[in-house]
Amino acid sequence: DAKTTQPPSMDCAEGRAANLPCNHSTISGNEYVYWYRQIHSQGPQYIIHGLKNNETNEMASLIITEDRKSSTLILPHATLRDTAVYYCIPFLRINAGGTSYGKLTFGQGTILTVHP
Amino acid sequence: KAGVTQTPRYLIKTRGQQVTLSCSPISGHRSVSWYQQTPGQGLQFLFEYFSETQRNKGNFPGRFSGRQFSNSRSEMNVSTLELGDSALYLCASSYRDRGMVTEAFFGQGTRLTVV
Numbered sequence: 001d002a003k004t005t006q007p008p009s010m011d012c013a014e015g016r017a018a019n020l021p022c023n024h025s026t027i028s029g030n031e032y033v034y035w036y037r038q039i040h041s042q043g044p045q046y047i048i049h050g051l052k053n054n055e056t057n058e059m060a061s062l063i064i065t066e067d068r069k070s071s072t073l074i075l076p077h078a079t080l081r082d083t084a085v086y087y088c089i090p091f092l093r094i095n096a097g098g099t100s101y102g103k104l105t106f107g108q109g110t111i112l113t114v115h116p
Numbered sequence: 117k118a119g120v121t122q123t124p125r126y127l128i129k130t131r132g133q134q135v136t137l138s139c140s141p142i143s144g145h146r147s148v149s150w151y152q153q154t155p156g157q158g159l160q161f162l163f164e165y166f167s168e169t170q171r172n173k174g175n176f177p178g179r180f181s182g183r184q185f186s187n188s189r190s191e192m193n194v195s196t197l198e199l200g201d202s203a204l205y206l207c208a209s210s211y212r213d214r215g216m217v218t219e220a221f222f223g224q225g226t227r228l229t230v231v
Contacts, residue, residue, distance in 0.1 A: 034219065043120070043206050043222030044159070087159075094216050102147065102210065102217040103172055106159035 004088050009111040012082075018075040020110050022088030025069040031090040033064060034104070035073045037112075039084045044106075047073065049091070078114045085109040118143065120209050120223035128229045134195040137226045141188050141209030147171075147217060148190040150182060153204040153225075162205075165190050166212050197230045204228075 005023040012018040024033065032051050036044040048055055048062045050071070055062045061074040075082055087109040092101045121140040129135050141148050149172075150162040161174040165184035182192040188209075194201055204227050208220035 038159075041204070041225075041227075043208075043224050046219045046221060049219060093218070095214065101172070102149070102164055102212065103161050103174075104149070104151075104159075104208075104220060105161065106151075108158060 004090065004107045006086070006088055006107060006110045008108065009113070012075075012078045012112060012114050014080060014114055014116050015077055018078040018082065018112055018114070020073040020075075020086050020088075020112060021070065022073070023070045024088065024090050027068055027090045028092075029068075030092065030094055032093045033062065033068075033071050034089045034091045035060070035062065036087045036089065036104075036106075037082075037084040038087070038109075039081075044087065045084075047086075049093075078112075080114050080116065083112060083114045085111050120207055120221055122205075122207050122223035122226050124226060125224065126227045126229075128231060129197050131197055131199060131230055133197050134193060135197060135228060136191050136193050137205055137207075137228075139190045139192075139207030139209075139223060141190070141207075142221055145209035145211050145221075146188050147210040147212035148184055148188065149208045149210070149220060150190070150192050151206040151208065152176070153206060154200075154202070159206070162192065194228075199230050202228060202230045 034049040035047040038044045064071045147166045149164040164172040184190045204225045206225045208222045211218040
């Protein structure tokens with residue numbers, strides 16, 4: 001399984017953009033980058049995913065470097081409700097065999113604290 | 117569309133007992149995965165069921181087992197409970213076919229306390 005490195009914690013002012021980095025230098029060519037977040041004691045919430053191109057949805061934007069070794073999740077206008085642990089996870093979405101298919105391997109994530 | 121439903125939300129059991137947790141996936145999702153979350157180990161994959169068959173398994177002892185029914189609902193069972201089994205147990209459902217699986221959507225979890 002590809003390993004990820006995320007900063008343990010980050011702070012962001014309410015209303016400002018939150019940029020959460022993730023290093024996944026060992027990601028394989030067919031692994032997507034998925035982002036989830038977990039608000040205290042709730043189930044993880046899917047945010048966004050991408051393979052090579054940058055992606056945007058109603059929650060966030062995902063910027064993936066050209067070499068795919070790192071990515072950045074951007075919350076454009078952070079609110080207090082965005083305070084959570086954010087996980088970056090390489091994920092095998094396409095069945096190419098092996099035991100990693102369909103399995104989410106969570107790291108320690110980044111604790112994002114949004115303050116007023 | 118209803119989300120993933122886990123029951124019960126909270127449970128207190130005594131060491132040595134067994135427990136069964138239930139998960140109803142999102143309608144149309146046939147893949148159900150189970151995860152354990154503890155403060156020390158974080159979120160860890162237990163197993164995945166698809167079409168009533170276990171397709172993938174994490175590194176947990178045989179006391180942890182599961183099954184999936186024809187309506188895609190899943191149960192997990194933990195026998196001979198230990199104090200260390202106290203955790204938040206999370207269920208996630210995905211759409212899956214032979215060639216691909218989509219993003220997983222999680223339930224709110226079952227908080228198990230073993231005393």
